[in-house]
Amino acid sequence: MWMANETHIRDLINRLARLDSAQGWTGDLNPTQLAMLSYLGQANRFSKSPSHVAEYLGTTRGTATQSLKSLQQKGYVAERRSEVDKRVISYELTVTGREMSRSPAPLQAAVSSLSTKERQTFHQLLQSALLDVLARNKGREFGLCKNCQHHQESNKGPYCALLDVELTRDEADQICYEQVSG
Amino acid sequence: MWMANETHIRDLINRLARLDSAQGWTGDLNPTQLAMLSYLGQANRFSKSPSHVAEYLGTTRGTATQSLKSLQQKGYVAERRSEVDKRVISYELTVTGREMSRSPAPLQAAVSSLSTKERQTFHQLLQSALLDVLARNKGREFGLCKNCQHHQESNKGPYCALLDVELTRDEADQICYEQVSG
């Protein structure tokens, strides 16, 4: 038996992600594009701009712009400019894009062979590591809307106190840029 | 409380790797080069060729060649041709390369804030997922020499029955391409 040290865990995470990505190259999307597609499929309507995508994935706005344009050209996303702030663009998944974002990967299959208990532990450990890294980078959490300080339950349903808008049940389960756990 | 499903775990792994990589861009190395450097720092003398690097990282020989040449030009690795098989090249870390490969990353810091028990569990879960993915891809394990079927303890020290060579203590702790767990 040997010590599971920090370097080994880091290497495992990187290798897993890399092998998973390597599979993702098949098809006409590369790993970055696939990750963006997946993010857009989970994000709420306030969190689908190039800036949000860039911050979530730890890349630059420049790359986000290019990748999203590429996705748009391939027909997986459609752009929509905001009426309120004309600088803001929101990228919505098309039907094709939604299908693509749900295609299974080898890593998912591997994870599903774990027991429920193991999965929960795994998720918790990854989440913990992620929050730690984000704190160090001053990055945003991008947690779920319903796990947010500003999330409230009014008599009409879910409500966001920060943006002062009513939400659908689905939206409460989505990723939000503004999410602050508390 | 909600279910920790496969997709979320996959996304967490990918995001962690991505944020970790994003930091890796600082300096004159990119994430792939850094990963290769890290691998070479842990691999034994039989596992340092472009092919091995490519297979470990799930990329192609072409990319491995280019990246290693780039690392060589920057002075982090040195190439050495094998006497036995003149096709084979082995890339050794230089002193500068060894320093660079040990520079800490935010993800390592995050992992080290976990308890020893958590780290062990984390490591085990990641290892399990990795073996599963590798099995699906028919990929090699690249485990440690000393955890191998062919590893033996002779009166002179560690010994590899497959390659019929004697090993140093250090080498038994290194990554080996030929490793088969048993």
Next chain:
DNA sequence: ACTATTAATAGCGACTCGAAACTATTGCAA
């Protein structure tokens, strides 16, 4: 109105990626 800030974009050079073609060396078998 002037200014600072913010969102998105464009261009540059270095690089990764898959894929395919290519060279050199080795191994096997007739």
Next chain:
DNA sequence: TTGCAATAGTTTCGAGTCGCTATTAATAGT
């Protein structure tokens, strides 16, 4: 021994990411 297949490494191609540095447009603050 000669011939051929397999293997190790390289090269080239086009598409695309990445950090970086402008640049444009819209918004916010004074």
